[in-house]
Amino acid sequence: MTVELIYDSDCPNAAEARANLASALAATGREPRWTEWDRGAPESPLRVRGYGSPTILVDGKDVAGAAAGEGNPACRLYRNPAGLIAGAPPAAQIAAALGHPGRKPGSGSLRGKT
Numbered sequence: 001m002t003v004e005l006i007y008d009s010d011c012p013n014a015a016e017a018r019a020n021l022a023s024a025l026a027a028t029g030r031e032p033r034w035t036e037w038d039r040g041a042p043e044s045p046l047r048v049r050g051y052g053s054p055t056i057l058v059d060g061k062d063v064a065g066a067a068a069g070e071g072n073p074a075c076r077l078y079r080n081p082a083g084l085i086a087g088a089p090p091a092a093q094i095a096a097a098l099g100h101p102g103r104k105p106g107s108g109s110l111r112g113k114t
Contacts, residue, residue, distance in 0.1 A: 001059055003034035003098070008053035009041075011075060013087030017054035024094035052076035054088055056097075063089050063097035 005021060007014035018036075025032050037044040039053060048057075050068030053075055057063070064078060078093070080086040 001030075001098070002057075004048065004057040005034055005036045006039060006048045006051045006053065006055040006057065007036065008075075009038050011053040013075065014054050016086075017056060017088035020088050020091040021056055021094055023091040024098055027091065027095045028098045028100055030098060056089055056094055058094075058097045061097070063094050 003021070003025070005014075005017060007017065021034060022032050025034075037048045039049050039051075047068070048055075051057075051062065051066070052069070055062055055064075055066075055076060066076075075087065078086045078089045080090050081092060
């Protein structure tokens with residue numbers, strides 16, 4: 001399984017996304033390992049530049065179901081479980097995309113921090 005965090009270096013929500021990702025990995029019993037891509041860095045692959053900041057991909061799929069866009073620098077917004085706008089995907093949403101080790105991602109319900 002590959003997990004990637006895509007962000008802009010000046011994104012104020014990258015730290016929250018990182019923390020929610022770590023919580024989701026812990027909640028699903030996975031090691032806290034992922035690859036980070038700064039969209040503006042020359043070594044970042046073109047495929048990640050089309051996502052807003054922050055974005056978390058699990059096996060190349062956005063945890064919120066969005067497709068890559070034009071690659072224009074933009075902050076992303078998410079809805080938390082209460083329906084309020086948040087600057088990072090909630091841990092529960094990330095955990096659902098990760099699934100449980102040995103279980104298909106998205107099967108079953110997992111709770112994580114929001």
